[in-house]
Amino acid sequence: MTLDKSIEAVLKRASLVLSESGSESPSLDAAVLLCHVLEKPRSYLLTWPEKALTPEEEQQFETLLTRRIAGEPVAYILGEREFWSLPLNVAPSTLIPRPDTERLVELALDKALAHAGDILDLGTGTGAIALALASELNSRSVMGVDYQVEAVELARSNATKLNISNCQFAQGSWFEPIDLVHKFSVIVSNPPYIDENDPHLSQGDVRFEPSSALVADNNGLADIETITAQAPNYLQVGGWLLFEHGFEQGQAVRDILASNGFCHVATEQDYAGNDRVTLGQWNP
Structure with missing residues (x-):
């Protein structure tokens, strides 16, 4: 069976896996990582839930998701964290x-x-x-x-x-x-x-x-x-x-x-x- 590659389906699967891995904010983590891959704001995920990921986008997302499942902080994965409305590079x-x-x-x-x-x-x-x-x-x-x-x-x-x-x-x-x-x-x-x-x-x-x-x-x-x-x-x-x-x-x-x-x-x-x-x- 071919998996649904739509944004909505990908986010749902990712949120479930992250929840099982112990993430305290699985839905947010999944959305932030996917936004990074797509280079889009979170509003895009809500506006185009049926849009399918390309094979390249899917692979990039899976790579980031694997790191988060292992417990690596989202801020380190993305290399950035907002503080006081300032986008800061982190390491x-x-x-x-x-x-x-x-x-x-x-x-x-x-x-x-x-x-x-x-x-x-x-x-x-x-x-x-x-x-x-x-x-x-x-x-x-x-x-x-x-x-x-x-x-x-x-x-x-x-x-x-x-x-x-x-x-x-x-x-x-x-x-x-x-x-x-x-x-x-x-x-x-x-x-x-x-x-x-x-x-x-x-x-x-x-x-x-x-x-x-x-x-x-x-x-x-x-x-x-x-x-x-x-x-x-x-x-x-x-x-x-x-x-x-x-x-x-x-x-x-x-x-x-x-x-x-x-x-x-x-x-x-x-x-x-x-x-x-x-x-x-x-x-x-």
Whole structure:
């Protein structure tokens, strides 16, 4: 029996296989992959459900589908992920930008708008946070730092792709490439914060992401402790330090900030109502 090669039938079969493989969004995954193959928007799939795939399109789609069935994240398969409405190139050397992190951008913007000065993003990865802030604050200087050379190169390529000129990137460990005379009004970071024994590390998309960008010692808090201890040397008086962290780490991160002399320490929730961002002001 010849299989129906129409868009509708292909999507239905792909969604079923992806669901059986454990995808949390099988229909969406199938649609996004097929749109990539067809080089069409999702509206095309709804408008022309009866249109048959060519043998070449079918082969390309099957190749991508096989990778997704094996668990590889869609963002890595396509090499792109949207964040803050910015289409970012992504690669296996960096974390995939996630919607929850947009909450960190919102809070950083709020503090930056109330406090003039340069902005620093530590552990920038794809450059997602730094570029989102730079795109909103085009008269301000934003810097992103990452330890991985590949990440810095990727972030720079994203800045060029998006034509964002007020954002620069440097390679090094946390504050290492920053001159001590350079003071920032806002320092923001989405550092590694997962404990090495966390079972989530062996599940879903995280399996394919670099562990160096995910895992930290001391129950996931070691990098947050390091950044917090050094941040006062690089913050303006009245400047703010903001972290994204795990949903169960709010109290621990508040304690770290408070013990290092930060005031007005608070934890904010993400869109799902989970503790996600903790911030504090440096005002000795």
